[in-house]
Amino acid sequence: MHTSSQCFFKWLAAVATSTLLACAPLRQNIPPGVVPAGEPWSPEKQLIGRQAVLETLKAHPMTYEARYVLRAQSVLDRIFSAINSTEQWHVFVVENSEWNAFCAPGNNMVIYTGLLNSMSDNDELAAVLGHELSHDLARHGDDESLNLLTALTAELAKSAAERTYQKTGDKDRAMNEAMGITLIGNGLFIAPYSQSQELEADRIGLFLMADAGFNPEKAPNVWMRKARKNSSSALDSLLGTHPPSAERAAALLQLLPLAKPRFLNYSKKGKTITLTAHSREIARDNRALDLTRASDLLVTQGIQYFEAAQYDSARQLYERALQADPHNAYALNGLGTVAMASGNPSRSQQYFERMLKLAPYSAAAHYNLACTHSVLGQNTQALKEIQQAIAINPQLKSKALDDGDLVGIRMDPRFDQALAKQRGGATFVINSLE
């Protein structure tokens, strides 16, 4: 593998003391096809991660705009479900026009609205989010042998804090200053991952997106575009941290024959679906909300009205979305939720049944159908639907445990059995600091 980390070493050697260059053994590369689950972060690193998030939120506030939050959510629903872990993540969608997203230690992910705006479809978005998540799952920021910049900035931070403390005698101020320098140097903002780490994150991300049912063929293009966009990053050229885009694309293209079958076999409900026969259906049924579609935009506006309890306005928008695209399962989902909220579970059930016909692998369709069955006292059907919903999206398990609409079946002994069978999958919350 091409490594120009040599120049990174030389650059550091010129700046840092020789102790920083002690030859720690390099961790073995994660083999192609493996998506690591991620080891727990140390409490110190978790603290740094949380601090990085708070610093970011000070500069770039969270956005609650449905078109951003829902799009991120619908893509992450599938990505997190594909990780072999039951960890809880915190996702923050922030207002910033830059093409960026990053993970911070302690299961934090920050996504800029600029990234959501520049991804032309959800496969591309999944490629970027999968890559960022992969840095974290591979614990790249935790790898002291590679992250020499961390050691360097720790030194800088220490001496700055000592200076401040000597001058002012203010311990808190000295600590804050040290923390600020450490954060910047820690790569949480400038991401000084090595070239081999970047290539490894590309590799893991490719399989992660495929496992989540996103087309891995879209990944090489995204990185070529990114490279064209900021070809003149001074930091990149100084540190030599980013592999040349042609090399990245070539490495990904080489792995496509391995990743593609996992996308094709993207399995929902535990059974294998061969995409050759059903590719169109899958693309439609399992697609995530897409900002670039007029029909989906109407749905996201409808959801905003729904959340403000303005059901009539919400219903009108969902109906317009359905007119714009009669196959939009999300519009039917919206109409079903409006009917449910207006106290009409039978009508609601009709919408969800139509939705399920269009989107037989949609976890939301099964889940919402379970709710209507439960409210209508149809326990056996409700249990069957809830089991299917959770098989498709394990994150719905915790929701099912305290959803008022499912009170009817939670007392049923078959409910625990239905839930016990399900596998894990990471969970996440968006824009919540708790």
Ligand SMILES: [Zn+2]
């Ligand atoms: Zn990266």
